[in-house]
Amino acid sequence: MATQVLENLPALKPVELTISSRFAKNVRRNFFERVIEFILLLAALSAVATTVAIVWVLLYESLGFFRHVSLIDFFTDTQWTPLFEDAHYGIMPLVSGTLTTSAIALMVAVPVGTVSAIYLSEFASHKTREIVKPILELLVGVPTVVFGYFALLFVTPMLQKIFPELPGFNMLGPGIVMGIMIIPYISSIAEDAMRAVPMNMREGSYAMGATRFQTAIRVVTPAAISGIIAAYTLGISRAVGETMVVALAAGQQPNLTFNPMESAATITAYIVQVAMGDLPHGSIGYQSIFAAGLVLMTMTLFFNVLGHMARKKFRQAY
Amino acid sequence: MTTHAPITNSGNAISQSAVLENLAEVRVMIRRRKRNDYLFSVIGLLALMVGLITLLTLFINLVMDGYPRFNLEFLGNYPSRRAAHAGLLSAWVGSILVMLVTFVSAVPMGVAAGIYLEEYAKKNWLADLIEINVSNLAGVPSIVYGLLALGLFGYILDLGQSILTAGLTLGLLILPIVIVSTREAIRAIPVAIREAAYAVGATKWQVVSQHVLHYSFGGILTGVIIGMARALGETAPLITIGALTFIAFLPPSPVTTTPPFLNFEWLSSGFTVMPIQMFNWLSRPDHAFHINAAATGAIIIVVTLLMNGTAIWLRYKMRKKIKW
Numbered sequence: 001m002a003t004q005v006l007e008n009l010p011a012l013k014p015v016e017l018t019i020s021s022r023f024a025k026n027v028r029r030n031f032f033e034r035v036i037e038f039i040l041l042l043a044a045l046s047a048v049a050t051t052v053a054i055v056w057v058l059l060y061e062s063l064g065f066f067r068h069v070s071l072i073d074f075f076t077d078t079q080w081t082p083l084f085e086d087a088h089y090g091i092m093p094l095v096s097g098t099l100t101t102s103a104i105a106l107m108v109a110v111p112v113g114t115v116s117a118i119y120l121s122e123f124a125s126h127k128t129r130e131i132v133k134p135i136l137e138l139l140v141g142v143p144t145v146v147f148g149y150f151a152l153l154f155v156t157p158m159l160q161k162i163f164p165e166l167p168g169f170n171m172l173g174p175g176i177v178m179g180i181m182i183i184p185y186i187s188s189i190a191e192d193a194m195r196a197v198p199m200n201m202r203e204g205s206y207a208m209g210a211t212r213f214q215t216a217i218r219v220v221t222p223a224a225i226s227g228i229i230a231a232y233t234l235g236i237s238r239a240v241g242e243t244m245v246v247a248l249a250a251g252q253q254p255n256l257t258f259n260p261m262e263s264a265a266t267i268t269a270y271i272v273q274v275a276m277g278d279l280p281h282g283s284i285g286y287q288s289i290f291a292a293g294l295v296l297m298t299m300t301l302f303f304n305v306l307g308h309m310a311r312k313k314f315r316q317a318y
Numbered sequence: 319m320t321t322h323a324p325i326t327n328s329g330n331a332i333s334q335s336a337v338l339e340n341l342a343e344v345r346v347m348i349r350r351r352k353r354n355d356y357l358f359s360v361i362g363l364l365a366l367m368v369g370l371i372t373l374l375t376l377f378i379n380l381v382m383d384g385y386p387r388f389n390l391e392f393l394g395n396y397p398s399r400r401a402a403h404a405g406l407l408s409a410w411v412g413s414i415l416v417m418l419v420t421f422v423s424a425v426p427m428g429v430a431a432g433i434y435l436e437e438y439a440k441k442n443w444l445a446d447l448i449e450i451n452v453s454n455l456a457g458v459p460s461i462v463y464g465l466l467a468l469g470l471f472g473y474i475l476d477l478g479q480s481i482l483t484a485g486l487t488l489g490l491l492i493l494p495i496v497i498v499s500t501r502e503a504i505r506a507i508p509v510a511i512r513e514a515a516y517a518v519g520a521t522k523w524q525v526v527s528q529h530v531l532h533y534s535f536g537g538i539l540t541g542v543i544i545g546m547a548r549a550l551g552e553t554a555p556l557i558t559i560g561a562l563t564f565i566a567f568l569p570p571s572p573v574t575t576t577p578p579f580l581n582f583e584w585l586s587s588g589f590t591v592m593p594i595q596m597f598n599w600l601s602r603p604d605h606a607f608h609i610n611a612a613a614t615g616a617i618i619i620v621v622t623l624l625m626n627g628t629a630i631w632l633r634y635k636m637r638k639k640i641k642w
Binding site (some may be wrong): 027029033034036038039040041042043044045046047048049050051053054058060061075104111112113116118119120123124132133137138140141142144145146147148149150152153154163164171175180181183184211212213214217224234237240242244248271272275278281289290293296298300304 | 345349352359360361362363365366368369370371372373375376379380385405426429430433434437438439447448450451454455457458459460461462463464465466467468470473490491494495497514521522523531544547548550551552554555557558559560593596597609611612615616618622625626627630634640
C-alpha cells in the first residue's frame with residue numbers, strides 16, 4: 001500500500017492523500033481493535049454466564065421438586081427414599097453422611113497438612129522443598145476414581161483387620177482416603193501463606209533467642225493464620241463436594257448416622273446413583289438430584305462464607 | 319557503710335549461686351527446646367511422607383492387581399460380560415474424542431478471558447464481577463457441573479448423552495484453570511516488553527498477540543496440560559449427564575477417506591471414557607472385574623502423572639531459563 005502511494009506521488013497532491021489514507025487505516029485499525037476487545041470480553045463473560053446457568057438450573061429444577069415436597073418434610077424427615085413406593089424426602093440422612101465423611105477427611109488432612117506446611121516453610125532445606133513440592137502437586141493430579149479404588153479395595157480391607165466388625169462399605173475408609181487427597185491442597189496454600197510472612201518477623205524472634213519451632217508456632221503461624229484458614233476452607237469444600245471416593249466406598253444407602261463405622265450415602269453419592277439409572281426428565285427422582293445439588297452448593301457456600309468471615313477476623317496487617 | 323558490706327557480700331554470694339543454678343536451668347531449657355525443634359522436624363518429615371507413601375502404595379497396588387491385563391488385547395477389546403475378555407477400546411477412544419472437544423472449547427475461551435482480564439479490563443465493577451466468578455467457579459464441586467450439563471446441554475439444548483455434551487461439560491470445568499494460569503503467565507511478563515512494542519507503533523492487539531502471547535506461551539501451556547489432565551480423570555460430571563458404561567461400538571471416525579475428509583457425526587455419538595469404565599467395573603461385586611479396574615486405573619494414573627509431570631517440569635525449566 002505504501003509503495004502504491006509512493007508511485008502515484010507525482011500525479012496527485014501528495015500530502016493530502018497520505019493523511020487521508022493514514023486516517024482510513026487508523027479507522028480500520030481502531031475498529032478491528034474494538035472488535036477484538038469485544039470478543040475477548042465475551043469470552044471473559046462466559047465465567048459469569050456459567051455461574052448464572054448453574055444457579056438457574058439448580059433453582060429451576062429444585063422449584064419443581066419443592067412443589068411436591070414441603071420444606072418442613074425436607075429438613076425434618078429422617079428418611080430419604082425418593083425412588084421407593086413409600087417415598088420419603090428428608091435430606092438429613094444424606095447431609096449426615098456428607099458431614100461425617102468430610103469430618104474424618106479433615107481430621108486427617110488438617111493436622112498432617114498444617115504440619116507439612118510448617119515443615120516445608122520453616123524447616124526444610126531449599127533442596128527438600130524443590131523435591132517435595134512437585135510430588136505433592138502430582139498427588140493433586142491423581143483422578144479421584146483411582147482414590148475410590150484405593151479406599152474400597154485397599155484401605156477398607158486394611159481397616160477390617162483392625163476393626164473386624166467394619167462393613168465393606170463404611171465412612172471411615174473413604175474419609176481417610178479423602179483426607180490424604182486433601183493434604184496437598186492444604187499444605188501448599190498454607191505454605192504459601194507462611195512464606196509470605198516478612199523475614200524480619202522471624203529475625204526478630206530469632207534475635208530474642210527463640211528456636212525455629214517457637215518461631216514457627218508463635219510468630220509465623222499467627223501471622224499467616226488468615227491464609228491458613230483459607231487453606232482449611234478449600235479443604236472443606238473439596239471434602240463436601242468429593243464424589244467418586246464416597247460413591248464407591250461409603251455405600252449407597254442413605255443412613256441418618258454420624259458413626260463412621262457404618263455405611264451411608266452422601267449427597268454426591270446419591271446424585272451419582274440416580275444418574276446411573278435412566279430417569280425421565282421431569283420426574284420427581286430427576287428433580288431430587290437437583291434439590292440435592294442445591295443443598296450441596298449451599299453447604300459449600302456456607303463453609304466458604306464462614307471461612308471468609310474467620311479470615312477477616314484474624315487478618316493481620318504488617 | 320560497714321553495716322551494708324556483709325549484706326552486699328552475702329547478696330553477691332546468693333546471686334552467684336542463683337546464677338549458677340539458673341544457668342543449669344537455662345541449659346536444661348535450651349536442651350529441651352532444641353529437642354523439640356528436632357522432634358518437630360522428624361514429625362514434619364513424616365507428615366510429608368504420608369502423601370508420597372500413599373502415592374507409591376496406590377500405584378504399586380494398581381500395577382500388581384492389574385498386572386494380568388497388561389496386554390494389547392485389553393486395549394483392543396470392547397467391554398464384555400466376561401471379565402477376562404473385556405477390554406478398554408471404546409473407553410480410550412472415547413476419552414481421546416471427549417478431550418478433543420474439551421480442548422477446542424476450553425482453551426481458546428480460557429486464554430481469551432485471561433487476556434481480557436489482564437490486558438484489557440479496566441478497574442471497574444465488571445472486571446470485579448468476572449474475577450469473583452472465576453474464583454468461585456474454581457471451587458464449585460465437579461458434580462454440580464454435571465447437573466448443569468444435564469439440565470442445560472442435555473435437555474434445554476438437546477444435545478443428548480453425546481461426546482459433544484461431555485466435552486463441553488469438561489470444558490466448562492477446566493475453564494477456570496485455563497483462565498487463572500493464563501493470567502499468571504501474562505502477569506509475569508515485564509511492562510518493558512509491552513512498552514517497547516508500543517514505542518514502535520504497535521496497537522494493543524499487536525502487542526498482545528505478537529509479544530505477550532508469545533512470551534507467555536509456556537506458562538499457558540502448563541495450565542492447559544494440567545487442566546486437560548484434570549479433565550481426563552474426571553468421572554462424576556460425566557456419570558451425571560448419563561454416560562453409558564457398556565459401549566460395544568466406536569463413534570464414527572472423525573477422518574474419512576472421501577472428501578471433505580472430516581466427519582462430525584462422532585460428536586453426537588454415545589460414548590464411554592476410561593474413568594467411567596473403571597467405575598463401572600469397580601462397582602461390580604465380581605472380583606474378576608476389579609482386576610480390569612486396577613489395570614484401567616494404572617493406565618489413567620500413568621497418563622495423568624505423565625501430563626502433570628510434563629507441566630511441572632515445563633514450569634521448572636521456564637523458571638530457570640527466563641531471566642528478564
